[in-house]
Amino acid sequence: MEAITEGVNSMSLGVDTQKKNRIQVSHTKKPLFFYVNLAKRYMQQYTDVELSALGMAIATVVTVAEILKNNGFAVEKKIMTTTVDIKDDSRGRPVQKAKIEITLAKSEKFDELMAAATEEKEAAEAQEQS
Numbered sequence: 001m002e003a004i005t006e007g008v009n010s011m012s013l014g015v016d017t018q019k020k021n022r023i024q025v026s027h028t029k030k031p032l033f034f035y036v037n038l039a040k041r042y043m044q045q046y047t048d049v050e051l052s053a054l055g056m057a058i059a060t061v062v063t064v065a066e067i068l069k070n071n072g073f074a075v076e077k078k079i080m081t082t083t084v085d086i087k088d089d090s091r092g093r094p095v096q097k098a099k100i101e102i103t104l105a106k107s108e109k110f111d112e113l114m115a116a117a118t119e120e121k122e123a124a125e126a127q128e129q130s
Helices: 001-011 030-047 055-068 110-129
Strands: 022-023 048-054 076-087 093-106
Touching: 001 110, 022 030, 030 048, 030 055, 030 110, 048 055, 048 076, 055 076, 055 093
Parallel strands: 022 048
Antiparallel strands: 048 093, 076 093
């Protein structure tokens, strides 16, 4: 079991090596609740998490942040918006895209809510087996 945990911890998830608590959200690659659950796992490990997105994915980041805040898991620490130049090969010139970074911190109730969610999941699994 320890070897598995060690392997998972050493895996690169495509996140920036300087900021291990950053999640770069895509508009099309993963479902919304993938990012919600990933953010919860990051908060367990790092106490805060930075959600980052470009262009059309901004709506997804805002939705993820609102779900976490409204369910009591997180509190908003910082929101930063900028524009970045992305090289567009088809046009041959840089294109500006909007970028958002939302930093969320664990709420005071985070650990209680995670424990309750784990208990509910275990109870549901036990009920399925019987």
